[in-house]
Amino acid sequence: MEKIKIAIQKSGRLSEQSQDLLKEAGIALINGDRRLISTASNFPLEILYLRDDDIPQCVADQVADLGIVGQNVIMEKDYAVDTVLKLGFGKCRLSLAISRNEEYDSPEYFNGKKIATSYPGILGRYLESNGIKADIHEISGSVEIAPGIGLADAIFDIVSSGSTLVSNGLKEVEVIAKSEAVMVANQNLSQAKLDILDKLMFRIRSVQTARINKYILLNAPNHNLEEIIRIIPGMKSPTVMPLAEPGWSSVHSVLKENEFWEIIDKLKDLGAQGILVIPIEKMII
C-alpha cells in the first residue's frame, strides 16, 4: 500500500512539537528511536528526521512528500513546495536590531550600514523594496554577537522573547516578517498520496480545533437559563438537563479558551455554580 513520507526536524526547536502533533493525530510509531526514519503502525506514513534547512529541498525533490518547517526557512529561498497548513507553533519574527545606544527613526538608518544575518534572501528583498543600500554580511550562527565584536553595525535575525537581543545590548527596531511552523507538500503528489494527505490534514485540524476549545459544564438556576445559554451557545446549542434539585439545570457546552475569562464573571453574576472547564482531545465540526 502507498505510504506518504513526512520530513520533520531531527532535533531542535520544532522537533518535539512536530512529533507531538503527529502523536495527537493518532499516529503511533513502530521504531521511535529517531535515527533516520520511523514507520507508523496504524497510518500509511513514514517519518524522516532531518536538519530543518534540508527539509524544503527534500520535499521539492520528493525525497519526502511532506515536511514540517518554519516559514522563515521557506521564505529565505524560493522552494517549489506548497504550504498546506499553518501549525501554530514555533512562532517568531525576523527583525532588524541595532545597538541599544544608537538612535533610530526610520529604515533609512540602514543606508551604508553592514548587517549580519543568516537570512540574506529575506533581508536582501526587504532592503531592495525599500530602496536601501546596505552591505549584507552572511554568517551561519551567533549572529547576535556580530555588532559587539565589530563585525557588523546591525543584525537581522529571528527573535521570539527578545531576551537574546537584550543580553547582547541590542534593540529590535523593525519587524520584517513573522513566522510559524507550517506543513509543506510536494507539488506533484499522486492521487493516492493526496488522499492520505487529506486524511492527515483532517486529523491535524481536529487536534488544532480541540486545542483552542474547552468543554464547559455548569449548574444554572432555571430563571437565568436563557441568558446563560445565550452566553455559551456551543457548537449547535448547549445540552441542558434538569438537576435532581428543583429549579436547577446542568448546562454543557463548548467555548473558546480565550473567551472563558471574559464570560466567567457574567456566568457567576447570573448565578451559575460548579463551573467545570475540561480540555477536549479531538473535535470534529
Ligand code: PRT
Ligand atoms: O539543527 P537544525 O538545523 O535542524 O536546527 P537550527 O539550529 O537551524 O534551528 P532551531 O532548532 O534553532 O530552530 C528551528 C526553527 O524554530 C526556526 O527555523 C524557526 O522557525 C523556529 N524558531 C522559533 C526559532 C526561534 N523561535 C528562536 N528564538 N528559531 C531560532 N530562535 C533563536 C534565534 O536565532 C535567536 O538566536 O533564538 C534566539 C532568539 O530567541 P529569544 O527568545 O531570545 O528572542
Ligand code: ZN
Ligand atoms: Zn537549521
